[in-house]
Amino acid sequence: MKHFTKKILSSVFALALAAAFVPAMLFGDNRNLNIFGIFSETFDGVNWDAPPAEAANPNNVRLFTWGNPTISPQQRPADIPLNDMVDGREFWILVGGGGGQGMGITFVDSTNNTARTVDMSAFAGGYLEFWARSWVPSAPNVSFGFATGISGGDQVQTLGSLGFVANSQWQRIRIPLPSAANLTDVRVPFLVTGISPPVDIDSVVWRRPTAGTFGVTVRNISDNAEVSEISWAQNAIGNFAVAEQYIELNLDRLNARNWGIQIYTDNRRTAAPAANPQFTGVAAANPVGLVNEDDTTQALPMRWRINNGELTNFGNLTSTVPGHYWIWLTDRQHWHVDSANLYDGARYVTVWSNRGIHVNEMNFVGMSAPRRPRIYLAADFRSAVTPATYTTSTLTIEFFYDN
Numbered sequence: 001m002k003h004f005t006k007k008i009l010s011s012v013f014a015l016a017l018a019a020a021f022v023p024a025m026l027f028g029d030n031r032n033l034n035i036f037g038i039f040s041e042t043f044d045g046v047n048w049d050a051p052p053a054e055a056a057n058p059n060n061v062r063l064f065t066w067g068n069p070t071i072s073p074q075q076r077p078a079d080i081p082l083n084d085m086v087d088g089r090e091f092w093i094l095v096g097g098g099g100g101q102g103m104g105i106t107f108v109d110s111t112n113n114t115a116r117t118v119d120m121s122a123f124a125g126g127y128l129e130f131w132a133r134s135w136v137p138s139a140p141n142v143s144f145g146f147a148t149g150i151s152g153g154d155q156v157q158t159l160g161s162l163g164f165v166a167n168s169q170w171q172r173i174r175i176p177l178p179s180a181a182n183l184t185d186v187r188v189p190f191l192v193t194g195i196s197p198p199v200d201i202d203s204v205v206w207r208r209p210t211a212g213t214f215g216v217t218v219r220n221i222s223d224n225a226e227v228s229e230i231s232w233a234q235n236a237i238g239n240f241a242v243a244e245q246y247i248e249l250n251l252d253r254l255n256a257r258n259w260g261i262q263i264y265t266d267n268r269r270t271a272a273p274a275a276n277p278q279f280t281g282v283a284a285a286n287p288v289g290l291v292n293e294d295d296t297t298q299a300l301p302m303r304w305r306i307n308n309g310e311l312t313n314f315g316n317l318t319s320t321v322p323g324h325y326w327i328w329l330t331d332r333q334h335w336h337v338d339s340a341n342l343y344d345g346a347r348y349v350t351v352w353s354n355r356g357i358h359v360n361e362m363n364f365v366g367m368s369a370p371r372r373p374r375i376y377l378a379a380d381f382r383s384a385v386t387p388a389t390y391t392t393s394t395l396t397i398e399f400f401y402d403n
Contacts, residue, residue: 034212039204041088041366067101087203088366096195104188121180136197147188212253259401260353288331290390
C-alpha cells in the first residue's frame with residue numbers, strides 16, 4: 001500500500017523577473033535535521049570533503065580503520081531492481097581477515113584530522129539505522145554501533161542480537177540511541193568491530209524519534225529568493241523556454257525503504273480543489289502543462305529536469321535522443337492514454353526516490369553533499385497565441401512511500 005503527501009503549487013503564470021547574485025552552497029551544521037546521514041546518497045549529515053572555509057564544522061569526519069580490513073565502495077547498475085535498491089547507487093562491502101579488524105567513521109578537526117567529540121544529544125530516543133546484507137553464516141557475529149568520549153566508549157551490538165539473518169537479503173538494522181546525557185560527546189557515529197566475513201552496508205543514518213518533514217519551496221533562479229509563483233519572461237513566446245524559478249525539494253523523513261517524489265499536472269480535475277483553469281479539450285487531447293485561460297481546449301506541454309544544486313547549463317530543451325535530460329511532464333488524467341507504464345509511483349513520473357535523482361530519461365543517480373535537489377521547468381511556447389495567459393493551478397509534487 002502506498003501513502004501520499006501532496007504539495008500543490010498554486011499557479012504558473014507568464015511574467016518577467018529581474019536578475020541578481022546567486023550565493024554558493026555551503027555544508028553547514030546538519031545536526032538540526034531529523035535524519036542525519038552518515039553514509040547516504042539522500043540525506044545530509046556528516047561532511048566527508050568539507051572545503052577549507054568549513055574546517056571547524058562539527059560534522060566533518062574521516063574514516064579510520066584498524067587491522068587492515070577492506071572497505072570496497074560498489075556501484076549498483078542503473079537498471080537494478082527495486083528489491084536490491086536501498087539508498088542511491090553506492091554501497092560498501094566490508095571484508096576482514098580476523099576478529100581484530102574494524103572501522104570507525106569519526107568526527108575530526110579537519111585542520112589536523114584529529115578526533116573530536118560532538119554533541120548529538122538531539123537524537124536521544126531515536127536510532128542509529130542502517131541496512132546490511134550478507135550470505136556468510138558468521139556475519140551475525142560482526143558488531144555495529146557508535147563510540148563516545150575521546151577514547152574508548154564503544155557501544156556496539158552484534159548483528160545477530162539485532163535480528164540479522166545471513167540470507168543475502170538487505171535488512172534494516174536499528175540500534176536504539178540512549179538518553180541525551182549519554183550523547184553529548186559522540187566521537188564515532190558509526191563503528192564496526194570484528195570484521196571478518198563480508199558484510200554489505202548501505203544507508204547509515206542517525207534519526208530522531210520524530211516523524212520528520214517533506215516540503216517544497218519555489219525560488220528565483222536569479223537570486224534564490226523564495227516566491228509564490230513560477231513564471232516565464234515575456235520573450236518566452238515563440239520558444240521552448242525555461243521558467244525563471246526552480247522548485248527546491250526538502251526531504252527530512254524516512255518512512256520506508258521504497259519511497260519517491262513524483263510530479264504531474266491534473267488539469268481536468270473536478271474534485272475540490274478543482275483545476276483553475278480546467279482543461280476542456282476532447283477526451284483524446286493531452287491536458288498537460290499550461291492551459292490557455294481564454295481557450296481552455298488548448299495547453300502548452302512542459303518538461304522538467306532535476307539537478308543537485310544550481311544548474312548553469314540548461315542544455316537541449318527539445319532533445320528526443322534516448323537518455324535526454326529534459327523529461328516530459330505528464331498529466332494525471334491522461335496517464336491511461338499515454339502509457340500503461342504511467343501510474344502512481346511509476347519510474348517516468350518520479351523525480352527522486354531511494355534510487356537517487358532522475359537525472360535523465362534513463363538513469364537515477366545518488367547525490368553527494370551538500371544535497372540540494374532542484375526541479376527546473378520548461379514550457380513549449382512555440383504554438384502559443386498572443387495576447388493570452390497560460391496557467392495551471394495543479395502542478396503537483398507528491399511524496400509517497402510503501403508500507
